[in-house]
Amino acid sequence: MRGLLGDDAFFSGLRRFYPQSRFQKAGTDTLQLAFETESGVPLDRFFERWIHETDLAELDFTSRVEATPTGEEVVLRFEQRTERLFDLPVAVDLVYRSGEEETVVMPVTDRVSEMRIPTKGRLRRVRVNRDDAALARIHQ
The missing domain is CATH 2.60.40.1910 (Immunoglobulin-like)
Structure with missing residues (x-):
């Protein structure tokens, strides 16, 4: 994902995700939302293929x-x-x-x-x- 979004958006997404999810259960939907918010890129297909499916x-x-x-x-x-x-x-x-x-x-x-x-x-x-x-x- 870092290669698609670039370093700035990727690390901004991590910085957004971490404090929101610290000390609580977090799912991939929360992670996806953090990356989408920071990058402005819709990531539905990325998460569907790489997280929820098994194909290559x-x-x-x-x-x-x-x-x-x-x-x-x-x-x-x-x-x-x-x-x-x-x-x-x-x-x-x-x-x-x-x-x-x-x-x-x-x-x-x-x-x-x-x-x-x-x-x-x-x-x-x-x-x-x-x-x-x-x-x-x-x-x-």
Whole structure:
């Protein structure tokens, strides 16, 4: 959830949740409300999939490089295979021929999610979910 909301909204949500729930029984609905209040993002689908269900997201991933008037950009594309959609952030590493690496966190929230990123040079490869932080089956 932190990857979808960003650090500020995520930690603000925790700060809102903690004093309201301290020394009493708290449910996921209270936690969800705290995060929604701080982020302004509806989280019904997120909590339904990740808390109340047992399925895993299944994604197809592709990437391609396209020429632009100012250089090149890499197009990252995820397509969700599962019937019901998930909301999850996926880390994608861009590895350049120079040895430089850049990590982009891509929010995957629709049936097809695409992101275009200007490159900083020639790409050697694109790695997806290297640290397995996104709980999903990802096919390349």
